[in-house]
Amino acid sequence: MKKEQVVNCQFSVWYPIFKKYTIKSLILPLPQNVIDYLLDDGTLVVSGSDHNTQQTHTNNSDSDAEEDIQWSDDETTSTVTAPEFPEFTSKVLEAINALGGRVFPKLNWSAPRDANWIALNSSLQCHSLSDIFLLFKSSDFITHDLTQPFLHCSDQDSPDPVFNYELVLRKWSELIPGGEFRCFVKENKLIAISQRDYTQYYHHILKQEEQICQAIQEFFSQHIQYKFLDEDFVFDVYRDSQGRVWLIDLNPFGEVTDSLLFSWEELTSGGEIAHQQEGPAFRYTNSEVTVQPSPCLSYRIPRDFVDLSTGEDAYKLIDFLKLTKSQQEESEEEEEEEENAPQ
Structure with a gap:
């Protein structure tokens, strides 16, 4: 991923090109x-x-x-x-x-x-x-x-x-998370599609796998392919209840973009994923057993707790240990006072 590719994925760069197909x-x-x-x-x-x-x-x-x-x-x-x-x-x-x-x-x-x-x-x-x-x-x-x-x-x-x-x-548009998909393009070829909200199981994706994949491929070939400034990029789409596909966002083809149900090693290995079958690889959460917690949950934890748990801030750890020791000493003193108190 080059700096120029990141610049090309700015909203103001791609929006005029695909304005008719997005929000x-x-x-x-x-x-x-x-x-x-x-x-x-x-x-x-x-x-x-x-x-x-x-x-x-x-x-x-x-x-x-x-x-x-x-x-x-x-x-x-x-x-x-x-x-x-x-x-x-x-x-x-x-x-x-x-x-x-x-x-x-x-x-x-x-x-x-x-x-x-x-x-x-x-x-x-x-x-x-x-x-x-x-x-x-x-x-x-x-x-x-x-x-x-x-x-x-x-x-x-x-x-x-x-x-x-x-x-x-x-x-503002009310988008159902189960209708969002991330698509990976390498050398202007759609090689992979991932369920966007992979932490949840959506029964309709399992039932409509073929229709969803076909609709996204048609949207890509008709409106996206060869029209963007780079040949390697990632785009997000939304498929509504009528089966229509809308462009939501474009992202650089690289680690700065979440690869979701794929790994970047797979996606960058010379397009091997696409060569394994006729169309793009399509991955989604196919049962409730594979449901995962959202990766954004980690951002809800106060930073101080993260620093303490990882040891990134030594001073916070020292302060925490001093506080813990002080609380223990106070607790011991209270217990001694209770034992020595007249009955």
């Missing part, structure tokens, strides 16, 4: 001060006056409405005021309204799928800029886009391509 979307340039805010650990939710924020302030007490939102950093004992972006907020709200009032947000490449747990409805559906920022600032996927989008590229010695960050707002 209606709007693209807004991401100002530098917004990027800085998203990367700042000192604040979480913007204090901007978008529609939802105004409504929330009205319902709170007068004293709460008058106060600026401030956050305290225990380590530096400094106070940070959440920033406001009036011009950008206005453009975002205008775009959200143009898309029906509900949107699915993402950056150039990634959506904050690992952060849906923090939303009140556990959904990526957003109605305001505050909703979007809450998800973005809680997402490792978004941080990856902003800090190291070319991390897994093989041409690390070459300079990073110049590109501009953008906020992508997609019209």
Whole structure:
């Protein structure tokens, strides 16, 4: 996977090519001060006056409405005021309204799928800029886009391509997870198809395996094949209840993209998967016995617990051991006092 391939998979690059076959979307340039805010650990939710924020302030007490939102950093004992972006907020709200009032947000490449747990409805559906920022600032996927989008590229010695960050707002659509599939293309040939939500068993996929595979192959040959800038890439599709196929996303053909029910070793071994049969290999969870936990569940664990369990942060481990020892000593002292207490 080369850096150029990653650049070609930006939403604003492929969307104009396949606009007729995907969900209606709007693209807004991401100002530098917004990027800085998203990367700042000192604040979480913007204090901007978008529609939802105004409504929330009205319902709170007068004293709460008058106060600026401030956050305290225990380590530096400094106070940070959440920033406001009036011009950008206005453009975002205008775009959200143009898309029906509900949107699915993402950056150039990634959506904050690992952060849906923090939303009140556990959904990526957003109605305001505050909703979007809450998800973005809680997402490792978004941080990856902003800090190291070319991390897994093989041409690390070459300079990073110049590109501009953008906020992508997609019209909200209720997609049934069992209808999503990831397709792997090598040398402009569809070599593999994987169930997108492989952690669940969907009976209809087992019953309609042949129809699903045929529909995706036809969609690929009619609308996707030879039309993208690269010959190796990954694309996600959705097959609706009427059997129609829609393009959802495009991704680089490489480790930065989840290979789901395949391994990248299989997919990159000269197209051997495709040579084993006439059409692409199609894999899906074929029984409830093989159901697995979602890989995004790990993002719900507080970082401190992850550091403790892996030993990545020695200071946290030392503090934890000191705290445990202190609690044990207190418990022993209480037991001694109870034993020595007059009967």
